Amino acid sequence: FQFNLMVVGQSGLGKTTLINTLFASQLASSSGRTEAGEPITKTPDIKCVSHVVEENGVRLKLNIIDTPGYGDQVNNEKCWDPITKYIKDQHSQYLRKELTAQREKHLPDTRVHCVLFFIQPTGHGLKPIDIVVLKKLTEIANVVPVIAKSDSLTLAERQAFKETVQMEFAHHRLKLYPLDSADYDEDEQYQNAQIKQFIPFAVVGSDKNVVVKGKTVRGRKTRWGVVNVEDETHCEFPYLRNFLICSHLQDLIETTAHVHYEAFRSKQLLA
Amino acid sequence: FQFNLMVVGQSGLGKTTLINTLFASQLASSSGRTEAGEPITKTPDIKCVSHVVEENGVRLKLNIIDTPGYGDQVNNEKCWDPITKYIKDQHSQYLRKELTAQREKHLPDTRVHCVLFFIQPTGHGLKPIDIVVLKKLTEIANVVPVIAKSDSLTLAERQAFKETVQMEFAHHRLKLYPLDSADYDEDEQYQNAQIKQFIPFAVVGSDKNVVVKGKTVRGRKTRWGVVNVEDETHCEFPYLRNFLICSHLQDLIETTAHVHYEAFRSKQLLA
Numbered sequence: 450f451q452f453n454l455m456v457v458g459q460s461g462l463g464k465t466t467l468i469n470t471l472f473a474s475q476l477a478s479s480s481g482r483t484e485a486g487e488p489i490t491k492t493p494d495i496k497c498v499s500h501v502v503e504e505n506g507v508r509l510k511l512n513i514i515d516t517p518g519y520g521d522q523v524n525n526e527k528c529w530d531p532i533t534k535y536i537k538d539q540h541s542q543y544l545r546k547e548l549t550a551q552r553e554k555h556l557p558d559t560r561v562h563c564v565l566f567f568i569q570p571t572g573h574g575l576k577p578i579d580i581v582v583l584k585k586l587t588e589i590a591n592v593v594p595v596i597a598k599s600d601s602l603t604l605a606e607r608q609a610f611k612e613t614v615q616m617e618f619a620h621h622r623l624k625l626y627p628l629d630s631a632d633y634d635e636d637e638q639y640q641n642a643q644i645k646q647f648i649p650f651a652v653v654g655s656d657k658n659v660v661v662k663g664k665t666v667r668g669r670k671t672r673w674g675v676v677n678v679e680d681e682t683h684c685e686f687p688y689l690r691n692f693l694i695c696s697h698l699q700d701l702i703e704t705t706a707h708v709h710y711e712a713f714r715s716k717q718l719l720a
Numbered sequence: 721f722q723f724n725l726m727v728v729g730q731s732g733l734g735k736t737t738l739i740n741t742l743f744a745s746q747l748a749s750s751s752g753r754t755e756a757g758e759p760i761t762k763t764p765d766i767k768c769v770s771h772v773v774e775e776n777g778v779r780l781k782l783n784i785i786d787t788p789g790y791g792d793q794v795n796n797e798k799c800w801d802p803i804t805k806y807i808k809d810q811h812s813q814y815l816r817k818e819l820t821a822q823r824e825k826h827l828p829d830t831r832v833h834c835v836l837f838f839i840q841p842t843g844h845g846l847k848p849i850d851i852v853v854l855k856k857l858t859e860i861a862n863v864v865p866v867i868a869k870s871d872s873l874t875l876a877e878r879q880a881f882k883e884t885v886q887m888e889f890a891h892h893r894l895k896l897y898p899l900d901s902a903d904y905d906e907d908e909q910y911q912n913a914q915i916k917q918f919i920p921f922a923v924v925g926s927d928k929n930v931v932v933k934g935k936t937v938r939g940r941k942t943r944w945g946v947v948n949v950e951d952e953t954h955c956e957f958p959y960l961r962n963f964l965i966c967s968h969l970q971d972l973i974e975t976t977a978h979v980h981y982e983a984f985r986s987k988q989l990l991a
């Protein structure tokens with residue numbers, strides 16, 4: 450199994466921490482940090498880091514693709530170009546191998562199976578840059594948006610914010626994952642409809658342990674309480690993890706091949 | 721007493737809420753909200769809203785100057801121009817009245833006495849746009865930076881973030897308020913040195929009441945605890961309020977006249 454997961458979002462939204470929380474280990478040290486006096490003047494390159502993790506007894510080769518510097522400049526025009534280019538390049542490389550490879554050979558798959566898109570929990574709605582980038586990314590890959598650092602929202606604010614953002618998704622007709630598709634059977638369609646109510650998942654990440662009721666869990670300890678990322682009444686991290694690593698892992702990989710790659714391939718072969 | 725307070729920061733950092741918390745009343749409804757499908761395509765105009773508040777038995781005419789749209793675009797080049805223009809225009813208008821008014825008349829003072837600059841609690845450091853804008857604003861007005869929504873930081877993260885940001889302030893030699901100045905006596909210099917250790921104040925704002933130990937306070941109620949904005953072990957809001965409204969109100973008004981306006985005036989009269 451090879452799963453290629455790209456993370457997109459402004460620096461400081463907890464992307465690195467969330468990846469570590471998802472895969473329960475120190476996979477990455479935080480990129481995007483600069484020394485004082487070293488302003489981020491150009492977008493650093495896209496980085497791909499490989500790991501082997503074991504989830505549910507299954508060994509998974511995990512590639513985390515980080516997109517440092519996204520949205521961090523004064524002028525963010527075209528800051529999405531390196532990102533869309535990377536996604537298309539993987540399709541392009543796969544197509545080239547497909548056209549030249551022997552029939553039975555298993556081709557290494559570097560295509561981006563899922564883009565985790567981090568939304569800042571402003572309490573108002575999507576930012577203009579989010580809308581531009583989501584439009585571009587949803588055309589070429591499976592995009593799963595999450596509300597970053599959702600512990601900074603009260604339950605009421607979270608609900609209101611999520612509804613606003615869901616309305617904006619609908620208004621811009623963004624094709625977020627999972628897509629409505631006849632390829633899914635009735636059970637799957639029902640399950641997807643249920644999941645869609647949650648999206649964007651309101652997540653909290655932590656690479657620190659806290660003790661809650663005698664149990665050690667990932668959490669954040671503040672002066673007024675302890676956020677337990679494993680607690681579904683605190684945040685939706687458990688739903689995201691189950692969605693990404695259990696229930697929809699296979700489908701994310703398959704739809705990338707059968708939907709996004711196919712669309713790319715047809716375009717290329719017609720051109 | 722007329723106090724002109726400008727707030728600068730990306731939308732969604734709790735500026736409106738903090739103003740309401742500072743002045744314990746519903747002064748403003750949140751600006752910067754757009755309907756779904758109405759992307760913020762141009763920077764809305766600077767808005768000035770007047771209020772009369774009573775603080776410590778003193779009636780204060782308070783002008784809150786909002787700078788909607790700052791830093792919210794895809795391309796934020798020059799998004800600070802309307803802000804610096806507004807500040808300079810007030811100096812310019814005051815100079816014009818000063819040159820034409822009769823000696824004894826009290827001139828209405830619309831000069832910006834304090835700019836509250838909101839820093840996003842990313843956990844990393846200042847954003848490139850923050851550094852550019854802080855450099856420009858500190859040249860022409862009293863700037864007091866705050867760490868917005870500081871309840872999204874653990875105590876350890878808050879301390880580390882504050883130290884990073886303080887180092888960046890020093891590295892860029894930003895002239896933040898209060899300035900080191902021979903005009904202050906020894907007691908005031910000592911007090912300022914103490915205050916400077918806190919800046920940027922890590923604030924939390926709330927326009928909702930919560931009950932803590934039988935007392936009604938402004939706070940945020942989450943599933944894992946209640947943030948009490950009045951509690952100095954939760955955040956530094958009480959220090960900011962005391963600083964802005966009690967201990968340094970007079971000095972903010974005076975230094976604007978004697979330092980920033982004087983600098984502006986000399987430049988104009990020499991030119």
Ligand SMILES: Nc1nc2c(ncn2[C@@H]2O[C@H](COP(=O)(O)OP(=O)(O)O)[C@@H](O)[C@H]2O)c(=O)[nH]1
Nearest residue numbers: 460461462463464465466479598653654843872
């Ligand atoms: N409040 C809150 N803080 C978080 C969360 N996840 C990470 N952080 C903190 O936010 C800061 C930046 O996190 P990081 O993972 O480096 O963000 P990145 O720049 O997007 O990769 C660190 O201080 C983290 O401890 C979260 O879910 N909630």
Ligand SMILES: Nc1nc2c(ncn2[C@@H]2O[C@H](COP(=O)(O)OP(=O)(O)O)[C@@H](O)[C@H]2O)c(=O)[nH]1
Nearest residue numbers: 572601731732733734735736737750869924925
């Ligand atoms: N976590 C947290 N949320 C806050 C704080 N202050 C305001 N908010 C919430 O953040 C959202 C945006 O606040 P608002 O004052 O409108 O921000 P503005 O756009 O900067 O004026 C609202 O949902 C507020 O309730 C705070 O100190 N901490």
